[in-house]
Amino acid sequence: MTEDWKDWWHKDKTQIEEALKRLNYAIDSLAEPKNPPLSGVLGKSRVWLLFFTPKNGYPQNLIAKVDLPERAVKEWKAIEQIRNAPLRIEAMLPHPRNTQDDKVVIYPNVSDLVETGRIWTLTELLINQLEHETGNNCCTALTKTVDALKSFYRFEPGAAQLVSLGGYTWNSAFPDLSDKMQGYTLDSSWVTACFRPLKNPLECFDKTIREAHGRILQSRIHGDLNLTNIIVGLKGDYSPDRVFLIDLAESRSDVPTALDFARLECEFWHEVFAEYGKQLAIDDMKWLNNYITLRDYLDRGDGDVANLPIFSLKALLWVHTLRKEASTVLRNSVPESEYRMAEYMTAIYLTELRSLHYSSVGNVKIKQQITWLGASISYEYLNKLHSGRNPRIPFLTNETVKSVEDFIKKKSS
Numbered sequence: 001m002t003e004d005w006k007d008w009w010h011k012d013k014t015q016i017e018e019a020l021k022r023l024n025y026a027i028d029s030l031a032e033p034k035n036p037p038l039s040g041v042l043g044k045s046r047v048w049l050l051f052f053t054p055k056n057g058y059p060q061n062l063i064a065k066v067d068l069p070e071r072a073v074k075e076w077k078a079i080e081q082i083r084n085a086p087l088r089i090e091a092m093l094p095h096p097r098n099t100q101d102d103k104v105v106i107y108p109n110v111s112d113l114v115e116t117g118r119i120w121t122l123t124e125l126l127i128n129q130l131e132h133e134t135g136n137n138c139c140t141a142l143t144k145t146v147d148a149l150k151s152f153y154r155f156e157p158g159a160a161q162l163v164s165l166g167g168y169t170w171n172s173a174f175p176d177l178s179d180k181m182q183g184y185t186l187d188s189s190w191v192t193a194c195f196r197p198l199k200n201p202l203e204c205f206d207k208t209i210r211e212a213h214g215r216i217l218q219s220r221i222h223g224d225l226n227l228t229n230i231i232v233g234l235k236g237d238y239s240p241d242r243v244f245l246i247d248l249a250e251s252r253s254d255v256p257t258a259l260d261f262a263r264l265e266c267e268f269w270h271e272v273f274a275e276y277g278k279q280l281a282i283d284d285m286k287w288l289n290n291y292i293t294l295r296d297y298l299d300r301g302d303g304d305v306a307n308l309p310i311f312s313l314k315a316l317l318w319v320h321t322l323r324k325e326a327s328t329v330l331r332n333s334v335p336e337s338e339y340r341m342a343e344y345m346t347a348i349y350l351t352e353l354r355s356l357h358y359s360s361v362g363n364v365k366i367k368q369q370i371t372w373l374g375a376s377i378s379y380e381y382l383n384k385l386h387s388g389r390n391p392r393i394p395f396l397t398n399e400t401v402k403s404v405e406d407f408i409k410k411k412s413s
Contacts (some may be wrong), residue, residue: 005036012066019102025053039228061111074102075249090148114233115241122230126272131311137239139321144243147324153186153219160219168216171209172253195289201375216343217257225252225263261326262347270367295377299394323395349378
């Protein structure tokens, strides 16, 4: 977020106050937040975390979202579709009396639902804990996130269903991506400095997005699963108590379920991993090679990670956990040993290419580079599948998980 977020707060403040009063919150005025919005793009959408004490009550910890009118209409349509569905409370819906006429989405008092009343976004949890002894908390929060997501995948309309060979093309899920990638170029001379050759990921773009692919699980999805739309309620020791999902503006039915998980992984690589490399003051090229090493170890079972920093090793285990959790949902009744996560890797590939067009990625060189590399490495995996080869399952074995955990213990001692 840029420094002008305070200007946007003062533009949103009156609208939020009026909505709260219509919902019978006894307030005079809201104080300026101490921090920028939890998520959003200034000028388009803002998600504010509000702390206040009504005149006739106790401290409240609310989340308010202000959006562009056309996006707000789409979000309220999704909200009304699922408001009466048997969702778990972690798949958070707005205040029961909150309606589109309020022009603000008001989520309930999160503090009431958490043991300590303390909350972080998943981004904050990952940045603050992944490298440390409490790093397992990040995997626990991830498991709770997937449990909350499952309620989206199980109810009507949009309950999960399998689409068989020839029944789905990916341009349905990425309707504007072909136009965006038309003529797209990137100064990729830096790729030659990577420790192993990588192909241009655009080589198979048209084939991947336009041709029919088989066996895809479809459902309603959250649709915008960035790390700041996942709110983690914390216990007294800062371990996860509950996890809440907010912002349903992009929720939709009858699309590949893998899109939610792919968005989560891509967001991790370019919003957490890329950022953390800067904090560690590691040379960009070295950090990019670090990323390739991690992806090779995950996707191909190749390479040696023993000499990587603790943060990288814990990042490896976190993404492994995400892929394992995704596999349990996506493979449905297929045995794990036979499931190659083709839909997941396709979703990763296309989500990375779409991410290149986000200002938060395209305007930051290291994020743009990691995103490009991610698409390239995913392309390698898909190329093996499409050519009839049988690549390994793209996550760690029990033995390699134990090896990575041992590396971490040695580095921590």
